[in-house]
Amino acid sequence: GQQVMQIPQYQHVQEGEDFTTYCNSSTTLSNIQWYKQRPGGHPVFLIQLVKSGEVKKQKRLTFQFGEAKKNSSLHITATQTTDVGTYFCAGQGGGNKLVFGAGTILRVKS
């Protein structure tokens, strides 16, 4: 079945450094979504990418969807302590099923 791999599993950065998490699907996706889960919280929707090669920005966050619609990335510029949490990608393939990656835990040292 469809699998979504996400790396790295964990990243610890100094405040002000950049951060990137990558997501790869075993199958072509119709869309990919990104969620953020703060420690002790629940996942919150960040963004959805639908088009091949799409790039979207939200302030310091940049999201990309690959040309083949099988991979995606989330890049955070100049991390802040408020960025801590787990970032999940979720790919939607055939059958309308949304498959989550394992998540990347981001810790920021101030």
Next chain:
Amino acid sequence: KAGVTQTPRYLIKTRGQQVTLSCSPISGHRSVSWYQQTPGQGLQFLFEYFSETQRNKGNFPGRFSGRQFSNSRSEMNVSTLELGDSALYLCASSLVDGANVLTFGAGSRLTVL
């Protein structure tokens, strides 16, 4: 607009017991999905319901079941609880527009002793 409401928020059970968790979706959302979250396994999909019908199902044993009512509220049940069932159970609702953007509830934290 009220968010996704899950009850109870915390519960403790012993092995062999059964548990029922409840989820009230956002008003107007007709799809409800359930996920199990554990530290080592991330978000594992349990099942999705739409219009009282199970539309998708994950790879969990038959001890895990669910249902959806005509008002879109959903329940999930776990019978014969095992220690490994200790987890955060998350419910998420979505509009059925083909995009399935999920709004999660705060979760029900189940501890099995």
